[in-house]
Amino acid sequence: MGLLSDPNRRRALIGLLTRLNAPICVVCYMAGVAWFMGLAFEPFTLRTYMSENAMGSTMVEERFPAGERALATGREFAAHKKKTGGMPVDWLVKTMQSRGLEVFTQRFSRRLPFPDEDKERYMVKGTNVYGILRAPRAPRTEALVLSAPCTAGDHNNQAVGLLLGLAQYFRNQVYWAKDIIFLVNEHDLIGMQAWLEGYHHTNTTGMDWSPLQGRGGSIQAALSLELSSDVVTSLDLVLEGLNGQLPNLDLANLFYAFCQKIGVLCTTQGKLQRNDWDSVSGYSHAVQTMMLMAMKQASGRPWGDHGLFLRYHIEAATIKGINSFRQYKTDATTVGRLLEGMYRKLNNLLERLHQSYFFYLMSSLSHFVSIGYYMPAFGLLGVILLLRVSSTGYLTQFDVVQRSLHAKSIVLALDGDAGLRPVGHGAGLEGAEAGGRALPGRAAGLHRAHQLLPGLHPGSHAGARGRLRHAQRAKVTRLQRLGDRCGSVRSLTSRSSSPPRRVLSAFVLVVLSPACTLLFSVFFFQELQEMPVSFLDGWMLYLSVISQGILDHALYGSLVYPLVALLVYPCWLLFWNILFWK
């Protein structure tokens, strides 16, 4: 007989799980954390490789000559930007037209729910300018996008200059099979969101924009350029987009392949690749890179202008030019050549990028782990939740009931996860907040189901409460981020009867609250980026992170703020109930 259908074996298994519950939980937790840490260890990672056959290798000849002229155009752009105090629309339109593109503009405006931290503005108004280079012989069915943001001050002038220089160079070539759209967006992400919504005829965030007069077909790939200096020492690739979405790994592979071919120093997460993976510092460097990527994905905000393209299934990335104190400098012509090579290869595409991974973590630009490798770590943390369900007496009772009553109905009643009618009050859980209103109903249902069980004394209140408590916790702690809280909190609250223990548990609960976790993450994030902040700066940063999260949700539909406010926070509040249950 099978393991679960044989009653003796089942009883033995259940006994084992209930006896060794805490140790197994601890082991699973350690294993999960160790697995995640081990992902950065180089022998466990895979080298990146090009999956798309149509893109092939870096087998093109890059001939972009006009880096200096591009920088001069950038300076001109800067001058006009200062003169108009915002986006020099007329000058841009004229310049793009002189380069032979079809130029269009789009006006947009947005009222922010509250003024944002840096810029203190309520109403955002702006104009996007974009020029379309039509493919000389191809039908207008597909397009590629190259964009550079127009930021106030002295930033990104060289990016716009390079964009215009590339536009002029690309216009003279005959081998384009897709239209290329050169976009200069104002107000970074807000402008980009307006342009994308206008392009795809959607209006998800309530922004006000004028319809686009010119289009170029379905966009296959997009690159966003951020370049603020004449020479760069390295190029940084930013992949994380809205809600933690990533572009197809082939885009990163393409970038890396061209970096190697041209000989430019390329980084991801701003961290340089190291060769000494077997040393402690090399390994910790890789772990830091990977943790940074995971945290950036968890924050749910787009880390570059490319982040909003991903929602429309357009593979996009941002390339940032970094000028640090290094001897070997790369000039604008070389950066232009790299972009030219990338676009020629993207031109060869016949379908959207889909051959390589969509979910991955990179410990450096040349090594990655795919979801098949990092998900077991979270799976192990999830197993802890299942084990908690099966703890102390719950499963034994379940077994008794199974044998004496009709299996299905009681399983439903005891499970209580879905489909049970919530009763209004009942269990007397006063502490439940608005978000958790559904839960006491289910808990009450359980309470009632408990009364259906024969052979159980109504007086075994403690046992029932324990069962209820455990069942509640099982439903409530379904999220991965709560896995660690569960492991630690449960062990403290299970037998919390003495006041000192309660005080200790309360303190731990406060430390593990969403607010404190976020505060610690902010400090941790700054540490990982090797830019540690003082407490006051960190506190200001923390407040701006919260407000930015709310703004992201309002402006682009980021899901992190609703998730935290409606799911994580109420669950944490429920823990207080568990803690102070009488």
Next chain:
Amino acid sequence: MKILGLLSLLATHLSANSVNIEENAGQFFSSGHTNNWAVLVCTSRFWFNYRHVANTLSVYRSVKRLGIPDSHIVLMLADDMACNHRNPKPATVFSHKNMELNVYGDDVEVDYRGYEVTVENFLRVLTGRLPPSTPRSKRLLSDDRSNILIYLTGHGGNGFLKFQDSEEISNVELADAFQQMWQKRRYNELLFIIDTCQGASMYERFYSPNLMALASSQVGEDSLSHQPDLAIGVHLMDRYTFYLLEFLEDIHPASKSNMNDLFKVCPKSQCVSTPGHRTDLFLRDPGSALITDFFGSVRKVEITMETVNLTDPIEQVEQNFVNEDLQKESYSYVDQLPVSEIIHQGLQLVNNNPGLSHPHLSFTGQSVCCRPSSISSI
């Protein structure tokens, strides 16, 4: 055909060669074929398969140079590389890097193009089961005295060849097609060359007589591409066909190289894969089969000064020499294209010319195909 050959011997004179003419005459027809055909197929489409089209066009070029005319070549190209939007040099297909050799040229005649290159059409061409409306340029009108060269290139695997990314032809189907050809007396001898990955698997199942086969790689091996061109951005040729082309450039219509030399083309050191060949079904000794038996269309002509005794004497016509002046009419050539008449008669002559409206006429290279237009060419 035989009488024509003997009469050609009689008609001309030669000095210096005291070879026995009668022996040579016997040798001329040792191969048993009187005409040559070629079926050249490129089965893959998309821009990154540029090299397959270049392979096929190089073999086409060699075969034409050695004498097989367009009317005896069935050229099937699955995609149009010369007019592809990504080609930086429109209307050209290069086989050597730095754009030394444009195999597309001015006089390429593609018989099956684009989506017409399917397994069904290929098999119908081979077996001759085409609808009556098919034009002659799309038919393989071979007879039992034809030597046929069949060249296939594309992506293949163990026992199959991929057509157009959507269907395959298996080695069993190919072998059966050749058997049908043999039963219908559609070939005298057939040379089958295939340049794909695991190409040797395609000739494993042949069972008809008079077949010789060459492949660029064995089962389990991949055929590799030769050289990339950075300006165009793709690989230009496959290795096996590249070295085959180099070998064929040395062959001229009168050369005596035989099949054993062909088997030595592209050894493992150059090709990385191991080329294979199969001669057990071939009834003659491969050493006696000339390259030009398959790749060229050689008219067997030898000029001799000697006379050959025919069995029947030729009746001598009595000639009466009349000494008076014969009225000699002076003849002159008629103007083949009376331009002045055309110009003065206006446009009515143009509409009478049926050849211009034929859709399958030759695909002239230079600027015709690549007009910017919104209609895709295939």
